[in-house]
Amino acid sequence: MSAAGRLRDTRSIIVVSGVLVVVVLALPQVLDAFWTRRITLWIPLALAALGLNLLTGYNGQISVGHGALYGVGAYSTALILNEWKWPQLAAIAASAVICFVAGVAVGLPALRIKGLYLALVTLAVATLFPQVLEQFSGTTGGSAGLAITNQEMNRRGVLADRAIRVEAPTWTGLADDQWAYYVFLAVAALCFLVVRNLVRSRVGRSMIAIRDNEVAAEVSGVNVAIVKVLTFGVSAALAGVGGAIFAILQARVSSGSFTLVASLYFLVAVVVGGSASIAGPAIGAVAIGLFQDVVTPALPESVTPWDLNAKAATPLILGTMLILLMLAAPGGIVGSARQLRARLAVRAQRPADGPIPTPTTGGTP
Amino acid sequence: MSELLQYVFIGLGNGAVYAMVGLGLVVIYRSTGLLNFAQGELAMFATFGVWTLHEAGLPIWLALLGGMAIGFAIGAIVHQVVVRPVGDPHQKPLAVVIVTIGLFLGFNALAQLIWGTNEKEFATLFGNSEVDVLGTLVDWQKLGALGILAAEALVFWVIFQKTKVGLGMRAVASNPESSALVGIPVTRILMIGWGLAVSVGAVAGAVWAPTPGLSSNLMQLPLIYGFAAITLGGFDSFVGAVVGGLFVGVLTDVVPRYVDAFEKMTLAPAFLVILVVLLVRPQGIFGRKVVSRV
Numbered sequence: 149m150s151a152a153g154r155l156r157d158t159r160s161i162i163v164v165s166g167v168l169v170v171v172v173l174a175l176p177q178v179l180d181a182f183w184t185r186r187i188t189l190w191i192p193l194a195l196a197a198l199g200l201n202l203l204t205g206y207n208g209q210i211s212v213g214h215g216a217l218y219g220v221g222a223y224s225t226a227l228i229l230n231e232w233k234w235p236q237l238a239a240i241a242a243s244a245v246i247c248f249v250a251g252v253a254v255g256l257p258a259l260r261i262k263g264l265y266l267a268l269v270t271l272a273v274a275t276l277f278p279q280v281l282e283q284f285s286g287t288t289g290g291s292a293g294l295a296i297t298n299q300e301m302n303r304r305g306v307l308a309d310r311a312i313r314v315e316a317p318t319w320t321g322l323a324d325d326q327w328a329y330y331v332f333l334a335v336a337a338l339c340f341l342v343v344r345n346l347v348r349s350r351v352g353r354s355m356i357a358i359r360d361n362e363v364a365a366e367v368s369g370v371n372v373a374i375v376k377v378l379t380f381g382v383s384a385a386l387a388g389v390g391g392a393i394f395a396i397l398q399a400r401v402s403s404g405s406f407t408l409v410a411s412l413y414f415l416v417a418v419v420v421g422g423s424a425s426i427a428g429p430a431i432g433a434v435a436i437g438l439f440q441d442v443v444t445p446a447l448p449e450s451v452t453p454w455d456l457n458a459k460a461a462t463p464l465i466l467g468t469m470l471i472l473l474m475l476a477a478p479g480g481i482v483g484s485a486r487q488l489r490a491r492l493a494v495r496a497q498r499p500a501d502g503p504i505p506t507p508t509t510g511g512t513p
Numbered sequence: 514m515s516e517l518l519q520y521v522f523i524g525l526g527n528g529a530v531y532a533m534v535g536l537g538l539v540v541i542y543r544s545t546g547l548l549n550f551a552q553g554e555l556a557m558f559a560t561f562g563v564w565t566l567h568e569a570g571l572p573i574w575l576a577l578l579g580g581m582a583i584g585f586a587i588g589a590i591v592h593q594v595v596v597r598p599v600g601d602p603h604q605k606p607l608a609v610v611i612v613t614i615g616l617f618l619g620f621n622a623l624a625q626l627i628w629g630t631n632e633k634e635f636a637t638l639f640g641n642s643e644v645d646v647l648g649t650l651v652d653w654q655k656l657g658a659l660g661i662l663a664a665e666a667l668v669f670w671v672i673f674q675k676t677k678v679g680l681g682m683r684a685v686a687s688n689p690e691s692s693a694l695v696g697i698p699v700t701r702i703l704m705i706g707w708g709l710a711v712s713v714g715a716v717a718g719a720v721w722a723p724t725p726g727l728s729s730n731l732m733q734l735p736l737i738y739g740f741a742a743i744t745l746g747g748f749d750s751f752v753g754a755v756v757g758g759l760f761v762g763v764l765t766d767v768v769p770r771y772v773d774a775f776e777k778m779t780l781a782p783a784f785l786v787i788l789v790v791l792l793v794r795p796q797g798i799f800g801r802k803v804v805s806r807v
Binding site: 455 | 547548550595598599602603606607608609610611612614615616617618619620621622623625626627629630733734737740741744774775776777778779780781783784787788791792795
């Protein structure tokens with residue numbers, strides 16, 4: 149690509165990201181409180197997908213069980229807030245640490261169990277997790293759930309339990325929902341930045357080398373065991389941050405939120421957005437969020453003449469999309485966009501009747 | 514003592530279902546080399562086929578045969594349309610996992626779309642009466658499940674050892690390229706393998722469905738138990754699937770009754786089986802050890 153073309157490319161990327169940032173920041177101002185709360189709930193989904201993408205997309209370790217780690221983060225936050233009354237951001241950070249340790253613990257056996265078999269073990273973990281919550285319902289509240297509360301003075305001057313919420317400081321002039329959106333968006337942005345820098349570092353290159361050929365990576369001097377276990381830990385920590393934010397936003401955790409299907413949706417977000425890309429998990433989370441919150445409520449409960457339950461169409465579409473993407477565009481939305489851009493660049497550059505230059509960017513990673 | 518015996522019989526009856534799920538998984542693992550995470554949902558879908566035929570007035574046994582045929586067709590089509598284009602599972606494990614999970618989500622949703630989310634009552638194949646075995650009352654349904662499992666094991670043995678299709682399956686499992694070169698229709702053989710797997714799944718679903726009631730979540734737990742069974746028995750061993758299934762069945766029905774720590778975690782023993790076997794002896798009890806060269 150010519151220097152001018154590259155400059156134009158960089159410029160267009162800056163313009164597009166600038167517009168995106170403005171839109172993302174303006175959303176709570178435009179949307180009402182209900183929709184602000186809805187889209188805030190997409191943030192934890194994006195974080196969990198980010199963590200899963202680091203593990204599966206960049207490092208090639210398949211996990212179908214990230215819903216369980218997400219749940220560990222959520223329950224850690226709930227218990228820390230209930231028992232110790234820590235500040236919310238401190239509870240999120242502590243949950244990240246707890247999940248990091250849990251991730252390392254899962255990552256150790258994963259050194260011996262690989263590929264399809266790791267997927268099997270994590271599938272079993274995801275199915276088992278709700279049962280574990282039931283078993284320890286004394287602590288976790290089981291399927292009835294556990295409310296996250298704070299003791300507060302009510303209007304009559306009596307101390308009473310009250311569901312926690314994210315309170316906007318008065319100087320901001322924002323509503324609580326808007327403030328929550330901005331705070332958690334900032335946390336998420338920080339996490340995305342950390343992952344972006346991580347995958348571009350030496351460790352990140354080791355992760356990718358292990359995914360592409362473990363033996364070759366080991367021969368080239370990569371400490372495979374340490375990199376794999378650390379990746380598992382960081383991935384779990386990110387899922388944990390997601391779970392923690394989810395718990396705070398809901399002010400309640402219950403076993404129904406951490407089923408196998410939750411884990412599968414993280415995987416869907418990664419694949420649909422584009423595995424092994426930074427923006428992919430966010431795009432995938434938005435796609436799933438749109439389906440769950442916008443498309444599904446609009447579908448009818450029953451379609452005549454066959455009395456079809458159209459509410460179930462969303463997972464059907466997602467499942468079909470998953471298969472079609474794997475067969476046609478394994479790079480997901482981000483990968484397809486990259487390919488498209490490379491193709492357009494080639495076309496723009498081709499002189500009339502001249503030879504076709506080979507594209508220098510794009511392709512699936 | 515008789516209480517324990519009762520749990521053992523319940524465990525064996527449920528274990529027969531897990532063994533049938535396991536048989537389907539083994540057929541697919543041997544022919545296409547992948548762990549089919551959608552096996553449970555495909556079986557559930559075929560079980561809804563059985564239910565629909567029975568509702569339409571067919572006797573339950575005929576409906577079961579019809580459901581098996583539906584299952585066979587679904588399996589064959591899924592292999593042709595979805596699984597075959599993806600490629601070698603051990604070269605691209607992620608793609609295979611994603612595709613089977615897409616099937617999982619898709620078939621689960623499709624069942625809800627067509628049959629709704631309410632649980633359906635499902636007729637028992639062997640009635641609701643009990644029989645006295647060694648001084649313990651046991652449901653005919655549980656004994657019947659063991660009988661069906663035995664019949665299935667026999668049919669599998671005959672198919673794989675005595676027929677030309679079975680010979681082809683064994684050849685394809687051992688080396689697809691060479692099989693194609695000597696004129697075995699590899700694709701057709703794989704289609705038959707997938708069809709067989711889902712029709713066994715339909716039987717498993719029909720035997721299992723009366724206990725929890727028929728819903729789109731019917732086979733999610735039996736799938737994990739079936740996987741535990743073949744992990745223990747060996748991913749490529751039919752004998753292993755049967756032995757493993759019965760063992761896992763007894764384990765998951767007896768342990769939670771006597772160990773308080775597992776009271777509500779009926780999956781925990783199965784999970785530990787999967788984890789420990791994969792860590793210590795990945796080929797299972799009856800499986801063949803895979804030697805990989807660099």
